Amino acid sequence: MKTVHGACPHDCPDTCAWQVTVDDTGRAVGLAGTPDHPYTRGALCSKLKRYPERVYSAERLLYPMRRSGPKGSGRFERVSWDEALAEVVARLQDGIARHGPLTAMPANFAGTIGILQRWAGDAFFARLGATGVDRQICGNVAYTAVANTVGPGASILPEDLAHSRLIIVWGTNTAATNVHLWGGAIREARRQGAQVVVVDPVRTPTAAHADWHVQLQPGTDAALALGMMHVIVRDELHDADYIARHTQGFDALAARLAEYPPARVAEITGLEVEAIERLARLYATTRPAAIRLMVGMERYSNGSLGFRAVACLPALTGAWRERGGGLCHFTGHLVVEALDFSAVFGPGDDPAPARTVHLAQLGRVLTDPRMDPPITWLMVYNLNPVVTMPNQNLVRRGLEREDLFTVVHEHFMTDTARYADILLPATMQFEHWELMGAWGQDYVAINPPAIAPRGEAIANTELFRRLSRALGFDEPWLTSDDETRVRQLLATGHPWLGGVDFDELSRRGWMRLALPEDYRPRADGGFTTPSGKCEFHSPTLAAAGLDPLPGYVPIAESDDARRAWPLRLVSAKVAHFLNSEYVNPRQASTRGQQPEIQLHPQDAAARAIASGDAVRMWNGLGEVRAVARVSGDTPAGVVSLPFSWWPADSLDGAASANALTPDGLSDRRFGSNAFDARVEVAKLA
Numbered sequence: 001m002k003t004v005h006g007a008c009p010h011d012c013p014d015t016c017a018w019q020v021t022v023d024d025t026g027r028a029v030g031l032a033g034t035p036d037h038p039y040t041r042g043a044l045c046s047k048l049k050r051y052p053e054r055v056y057s058a059e060r061l062l063y064p065m066r067r068s069g070p071k072g073s074g075r076f077e078r079v080s081w082d083e084a085l086a087e088v089v090a091r092l093q094d095g096i097a098r099h100g101p102l103t104a105m106p107a108n109f110a111g112t113i114g115i116l117q118r119w120a121g122d123a124f125f126a127r128l129g130a131t132g133v134d135r136q137i138c139g140n141v142a143y144t145a146v147a148n149t150v151g152p153g154a155s156i157l158p159e160d161l162a163h164s165r166l167i168i169v170w171g172t173n174t175a176a177t178n179v180h181l182w183g184g185a186i187r188e189a190r191r192q193g194a195q196v197v198v199v200d201p202v203r204t205p206t207a208a209h210a211d212w213h214v215q216l217q218p219g220t221d222a223a224l225a226l227g228m229m230h231v232i233v234r235d236e237l238h239d240a241d242y243i244a245r246h247t248q249g250f251d252a253l254a255a256r257l258a259e260y261p262p263a264r265v266a267e268i269t270g271l272e273v274e275a276i277e278r279l280a281r282l283y284a285t286t287r288p289a290a291i292r293l294m295v296g297m298e299r300y301s302n303g304s305l306g307f308r309a310v311a312c313l314p315a316l317t318g319a320w321r322e323r324g325g326g327l328c329h330f331t332g333h334l335v336v337e338a339l340d341f342s343a344v345f346g347p348g349d350d351p352a353p354a355r356t357v358h359l360a361q362l363g364r365v366l367t368d369p370r371m372d373p374p375i376t377w378l379m380v381y382n383l384n385p386v387v388t389m390p391n392q393n394l395v396r397r398g399l400e401r402e403d404l405f406t407v408v409h410e411h412f413m414t415d416t417a418r419y420a421d422i423l424l425p426a427t428m429q430f431e432h433w434e435l436m437g438a439w440g441q442d443y444v445a446i447n448p449p450a451i452a453p454r455g456e457a458i459a460n461t462e463l464f465r466r467l468s469r470a471l472g473f474d475e476p477w478l479t480s481d482d483e484t485r486v487r488q489l490l491a492t493g494h495p496w497l498g499g500v501d502f503d504e505l506s507r508r509g510w511m512r513l514a515l516p517e518d519y520r521p522r523a524d525g526g527f528t529t530p531s532g533k534c535e536f537h538s539p540t541l542a543a544a545g546l547d548p549l550p551g552y553v554p555i556a557e558s559d560d561a562r563r564a565w566p567l568r569l570v571s572a573k574v575a576h577f578l579n580s581e582y583v584n585p586r587q588a589s590t591r592g593q594q595p596e597i598q599l600h601p602q603d604a605a606a607r608a609i610a611s612g613d614a615v616r617m618w619n620g621l622g623e624v625r626a627v628a629r630v631s632g633d634t635p636a637g638v639v640s641l642p643f644s645w646w647p648a649d650s651l652d653g654a655a656s657a658n659a660l661t662p663d664g665l666s667d668r669r670f671g672s673n674a675f676d677a678r679v680e681v682a683k684l685a
């Protein structure tokens with residue numbers, strides 16, 4: 001028996017460290033959270049409980065396969081790796097000969113995260129000169145809007161929420177999607193008397209356990225933040241000293257805030273005037289006060305505005321001054337600064353792609369006859385776009401194209417894998433090297449292979465090494481082995497690594513970045529904006545022709561659309577799985593469960609729908625059939641259907657939530673506007 005250190009590969013802010021127990025035959029027989037890791041505290045969440053079963057599942061893809069039936073049928077025949085690679089390379093070279101390298105395109109995201117496997121193909125596709133892909137579905141909208149206000153890397157550390165006396169969890173379901181923060185620092189803060197307020201259109205488990213749930217209408221977060229700022233400035237609760245020393249544009253902001261009195265904000269958000277006044281005063285008068293932002297509320301066409309407005313609040317009240325005060329957001333910048341990413345990306349001197357498309361518009365990219373050159377060679381890895389990209393039916397139509405050659409590198413037969421021409425088996429986290437830097441905390445974990453790969457599965461990194469060799473690419477960052485890459489990533493001598501190198505991290509398994517114990521990144525200004533201040537007025541946005549001040553713009557939609565599809569659809573994450581490749585319905589953690597359409601009692605009564613009824617939900621893009629649940633968890637006029645379930649889980653096995661989501665872009669073109677979706681619901685006869 002031996003124990004091997006590692007870390008969870010899910011796209012989750014917690015990045016738990018784990019220990020795999022391997023018996024003398026080389027089989028993984030146990031998995032547990034690392035007990036002495038201060039953030040993981042020995043506990044993996046329910047999403048990971050059955051991970052070893054998935055690794056050894058009879059449904060794992062173990063061998064390369066070639067399609068033997070129509071696209072989408074899921075019929076394949078086994079071939080050798082040599083045959084598979086020869087066909088993949090021949091089709092790539094043929095496509096390039098006819099159309100040039102822009103005819104090739106990757107489709108990848110965060111199915112398995114970790115520095116090596118997540119980014120494995122980027123340097124390869126840059127070297128190839130392929131069509132570039134903007135993969136910012138959600139996080140970049142949030143990141144950029146916050147960065148325009150307070151600069152990159154302004155987040156306080158999640159552990160420091162233990163010092164907060166007020167925590168506003170804004171538009172994120174922390175109890176389900178960030179469980180170690182909820183059960184760690186936030187629980188500790190509450191034990192010491194902190195209040196937790198949740199701002200969310202949906203009564204999530206987090207909202208249900210909060211001291212106060214502020215249930216606003218979807219897409220109106222910016223208006224609420226502006227209303228709060230209006231009250232704070234009107235009542236002179238702002239921190240004039242902090243504003244004078246560390247912000248720019250206060251007078252312009254104050255003029256803008258005059259447009260957002262509580263009465264107007266109440267009309268926009270659906271909240272009572274009293275609630276807006278109370279929340280503003282609570283925030284301005286409780287110290288330390290933190291706002292927890294994550295991902296979710298940016299998936300509207302006005303998505304960046306909410307983040308921009310909320311990001312202004314801590315500077316207005318000087319909340320950054322205290323430990324446990326400020327914004328708690330992404331922490332990924334810490335590892336980006338501490339590690340040498342050229343081990344993965346190379347020196348970064350490849351020219352920018354001659355063409356870039358947006359992943360959220362994959363269906364359009366694959367079906368638009370104006371694409372010149374057309375995409376004829378697509379490689380999908382770390383992604384199940386049929387389920388996770390908006391406008392599911394258009395994505396399917398694209399993948400059905402007979403002149404498109406699709407390669408899928410996967411663990412399981414996902415809905416996307418069914419469309420592959422060549423389907424390749426991918427390793428799981430027990431089977432490959434990885435270095436895990438977190439985007440929601442401040443630890444690094446190393447993940448050497450604990451067991452041999454099952455069947456003929458290979459890591460993403462190995463796939464791109466083989467493709468590089470086949471094409472004669474010999475740059476070291478394309479051909480180096482994984483251990484070499486991990487060693488290079490860690491060989492920076494950066495002070496935050498505290499002298500820990502590859503050998504020391506291999507011995508320990510994980511480390512906390514050596515940040516100051518009292519880490520208050522903006523207590524005394526030091527904003528990383530161009531001005532060095534919190535930019536209430538942003539010259540960067542002005543130069544880009546955008547509103548330089550925080551503001552609210554309603555989601556643009558016609559009266560006809562509102563009449564035809566009277567309900568707003570929110571499709572959020574759930575507690576028991578993450579990343580659609582792990583939703584396999586025959587796997588344990590989802591067995592016996594099914595996605596539900598939640599309706600407000602008022603909307604249900606108007607349609608004679610009761611809990612448990614089979615219903616159809618549709619709009620101009622598609623239709624989903626599921627069981628209804630009637631509750632006050634959503635406001636009237638809003639329905640919810642969880643994201644990421646496979647179509648097979650719906651009542652007719654045909655479609656999932658993204659069959660109903662639009663494939664437009666959010667306001668700054670950084671992400672998707674999937675939450676703009678409007679729908680109608682009716683009981684099935």
Ligand code: SF4
Binds near residue numbers: 043578
């Ligand atoms: S999904 Fe998140 S909380 Fe669950 S084990 Fe993985 S990192 Fe930890």
